[in-house]
Amino acid sequence: MxxxxxxxxxxxxxxxxxxxxxxxxxxxxxxxxxxxxxxxxxxxxxxxxxKARGATAKLLSLTDGERAAGVVAVSGGNHGIAFAVMAAALDVKATVVMPRTASARSIEIAQATGASVRLTDDMAGAFALVERLQDEGLTLVHPFDDxxxxxxxxxxxxxxxxxxxxxxxxxxxxxxxxxxxxxxxxxxxxxxxxxxxxxxxxxxxxxxxxxxxxxxxxxxxxxxxxxxxxxxxxxxxxxxxxxxxxxxxxxxxxxxxxxxxxxxxxxxxxxxxxxxxxxxxxxxxxxxxxxxxxxxxxxxxxxxxxxxxxxxxxxxxxx
CATH class of the missing domain: 3.40.50.1100 (Rossmann fold)
Known part of the structure; x- marks a missing residue:
């Protein structure tokens, strides 16, 4: 703790x-x-x-190698928005995974930052996709387990x-x-x-x-x-x-x-x-x-x- x-x-x-x-x-x-x-x-x-608080704390902790490889987050909305906005502010390449049930506004804001936004059928599918992207070398910025x-x-x-x-x-x-x-x-x-x-x-x-x-x-x-x-x-x-x-x-x-x-x-x-x-x-x-x-x-x-x-x-x- x-x-x-x-x-x-x-x-x-x-x-x-x-x-x-x-x-x-x-x-x-x-x-x-x-x-x-x-x-x-x-x-x-x-x-x-x-959500901007936790996302910023995590993004500022990244090594140069992690920043270069890129980061990924899964979100029903607010974490994705905060993660995408703060990653753009800190010049870190970001991918946001969201379920299709996320609000259109959340998806639009994340896309407007320049982040790559990936949509899945549900939240369980979003977490599964994130695991695959981690295997490809992206660093996870988890919404709560960190x-x-x-x-x-x-x-x-x-x-x-x-x-x-x-x-x-x-x-x-x-x-x-x-x-x-x-x-x-x-x-x-x-x-x-x-x-x-x-x-x-x-x-x-x-x-x-x-x-x-x-x-x-x-x-x-x-x-x-x-x-x-x-x-x-x-x-x-x-x-x-x-x-x-x-x-x-x-x-x-x-x-x-x-x-x-x-x-x-x-x-x-x-x-x-x-x-x-x-x-x-x-x-x-x-x-x-x-x-x-x-x-x-x-x-x-x-x-x-x-x-x-x-x-x-x-x-x-x-x-």
């Missing part, structure tokens, strides 16, 4: 390349949920999500711990577990009494199923929230979550999309369902914990178009 020192080292390395995103009290969400709410607005990060990636994502928690007022509970979205592993490392290192809650959507439950099974397992993916759709956790993220996270909550896709609409209406931010899922999960936390809660929400990304969200809202009958 990484430690707080690894996260602090990553913060120094990436400081010139990423944004220290705002940490603010949210009067709108405080009114909606009935308890004090503070948000970490990582959707304002470079490339529209926290200590440097986790440390880079952990800088979100480092900033949140430093900039927020009093917090009792922090909610973090989970795909493969890289963000929550890093945030939990930082938050528990600096604020050991804060409870960390993970949030997944139904049909993208790699970490909760790993916890139930006692280790990583391959899961069936059916969630519309492709940015949280990892086919499995890794031993590394499983170890961090099982040691540092209070509980992993699961919410339906419909509630995650409603959460996106609520964030727009009440917090005045345009997030994606990977962040929208935090609001229904926050209600679960309030039911479990009771009085005295002071919530922190990591609003992880905003790379969903208005068309995407309206299409999902129509699908689930949200008006």
């Amino acid at each position: 990484i430690g707080i020192g690894d996260v602090e080292a990553a913060a120094e390395v990436i400081a010139g390349y990423v944004v220290r995103t705002p940490t603010l009290p949210s009067p709108g969400l405080t009114g909606l949920l009935g308890v004090p709410v503070t948000v970490k607005l990582e959707l304002l990060q470079r490339t529209g999500s926290f 200590p440097l990636i986790i440390a880079g994502q952990g800088t979100v928690g480092l900033e949140f711990a430093a900039d927020a007022g009093e917090l009792t509970d922090v909610l973090v979205s989970i795909g493969g577990g890289g963000l929550i592993s890093g945030v939990a490392t930082a938050m528990r290192g600096l604020r050991p009494d804060v409870r960390i809650w993970g949030v997944e959507t139904e049909g993208a439950q790699a970490v909760s199923q790993a916890l139930a099974a006692g280790g990583p397992v391959t899961v069936d993916l059916s969630s519309v929230v492709t940015t949280l759709s990892a086919p499995s956790a890794s031993p590394l993220t499983y170890e961090h979550v099982s040691a540092l996270v209070h509980e992993v909550l699961v919410v339906p896709d419909r509630d995650a999309v409603q959460g996106t609409l609520d964030l727009a209406d009440h917090a005045k931010v345009w997030a994606e369902p990977a962040a929208g899922c935090l609001l229904p999960a926050a209600r679960q936390v309030l039911e479990r914990v009771g009085e005295g809660v002071r919530l922190g929400l990591v609003v992880c990304g905003g790379n969903a178009t208005t068309r995407d969200v309206m299409r999902w809202a129509d699908r689930f009958g949200l008006h």
Whole structure:
């Protein structure tokens, strides 16, 4: 497992390349949920999500030989965007592998950087293709199974711990577990009494199923929230979550999309369902914990178009 020192080292390395995103009290969400709410607005990060942090930390660690041979990443959207943009900024040849279910906007942004974009039928196929490309000599920049990636994502928690007022509970979205592993490392290192809650959507439950099974397992993916759709956790993220996270909550896709609409209406931010899922999960936390809660929400990304969200809202009958 990484430690707080690894996260602090990553913060120094990436400081010139990423944004220290705002940490603010949210009067709108405080009114909606009935308890004090503070948000970490990582959707304002470079490339529209926290993923730029880990990608930059990994890319800056490459040897000259690795840079020359090129790098590859697999992604449902946000990691691919961040990886492609930051690789172009650092003049590293990049290949991005995405499932066809990734949003058209994510694919377009990755292509616009000059990266080679390879599409597969599903996420399992994307990971399989990446393994073949590694055999051809490309260096993998994994979305979560890498200590440097986790440390880079952990800088979100480092900033949140430093900039927020009093917090009792922090909610973090989970795909493969890289963000929550890093945030939990930082938050528990600096604020050991804060409870960390993970949030997944139904049909993208790699970490909760790993916890139930006692280790990583391959899961069936059916969630519309492709940015949280990892086919499995890794031993590394499983170890961090099982040691540092209070509980992993699961919410339906419909509630995650409603959460996106609520964030727009009440917090005045345009997030994606990977962040929208935090609001229904926050209600679960309030039911479990009771009085005295002071919530922190990591609003992880905003790379969903208005068309995407309206299409999902129509699908689930949200008006």
